[in-house]
Amino acid sequence: MTTTYAEAAVTPAPRARILRQIGIDTQYVLVGFPIGILTISLLSALFWTGVGTVIIWVGLPILLATMYVARGFAVLERARIGPVFGRRLQHPFYKKPKDDTFFRRVFTPLSDGQSWLDLVHGLFRFIPSTISFAFVVTWWAGALGGLTWGLWGWSVPNGPDDQDLPELLGFDGSYGTKVAFYLAVGVFFAGTLFWVLRGAALLEAYFARGLLCGVNELREQVAQAEAGRELAQQQKAAAVSAEATALRKLERDIHDGPQQRLVRLAMDLGRAEQQFATDPEAARATVAEALSQTRETLDELRALSRGIAPPILVDRGLQAALTALAGRCTVPVDLDAPSIERLAPAVESTAYFVVAEALTNVAKHSQATEVQVSVQRIATGLMVTVFDDGVGGASLAKGHGLAGLDDRVRAAGGVLAVDSPVGGGTRLTAALPI
Structure with a gap:
């Protein structure tokens, strides 16, 4: 991972950025040329001396010294190319001995x-380095010399047979013509100075970066890809686990609620059928009771459908759905959910179920007197917080009620945290990416 250099709080103007980059690129190339000469002179002498004497073992310590000298120059170069790219490059991985x-x-x-x-x-x-140095020196000389020739060109002595460049190109030899010509040359070099300097600096910097940081950057990319693949596998596993948990809960709720009522309804209707011939009044009472069972079954099915895909969430958004949840909760709820633009359905659904499951647990287990629910849009996503003043003791561990909710949040790429000291209430926080 790379780290950007600290900059001013206010972004500098484009002209200031260009002038700053010209200075950085110029000093990088001009300083790099003598460093390059020193580097090749020293390393060439050490390396070839070591190679020539390795047969008598004297060359081994010389080659070793060559490696450490090269590493020192490499560390210096990594520090130098950072400003050229606008970011600090990380120190690469060097092989470490397996024993001491x-x-x-x-x-x-x-x-x-x-x-x-x-x-x-x-x-x-x-x-x-030599190629970049030649371009930088040439363009600076052309820009400065051309723009200022009119101030000092008159002092350059010319012999009777000497001709200036304008005369060689067919211009007349008047001093005014020469000033105009060199001024035009200076304007050309000055106008293209930034791009030429930038290209020259990047030529040298990319060569250094490829050799000094390329392997390390490739290793980091592979590591990031592996981490992304592992995260995707974890999200997939969490999604499967959350789906299985939701299906088991739905199956249990249907078995314990509507299924039992439907069985009783079938029995009541069968009994009413038998009573019509012998006791019509009893049959009517049985049918009335069956109608009551039917209404209660419909209410339970509506409640279960809200748990699967609440229509109010789909039609009116997260704020309206959370308001309805807070109104149905048996514990007073202080809801802070400002109106925000519609988010992805998966994000809204996950946020809704976080609050719904949290309020259900509060009503069943917390013995709380008040619940605070907050939903905030932040730079990185959506932050959902549910806090109650109950007995605490909640956990994300397997076997607890929040484990399935944790799987659902992780399947959406988010993170769920629970702070629930015994006797100190419970704070549940979910961070969801958008």
């Missing part, structure tokens, strides 16, 4: 791939 023996610790760099990449960069960095 002297030879392992001393000679591990010779078997480390990143150490060899540092050496390759040190030996060949002069190529992009």
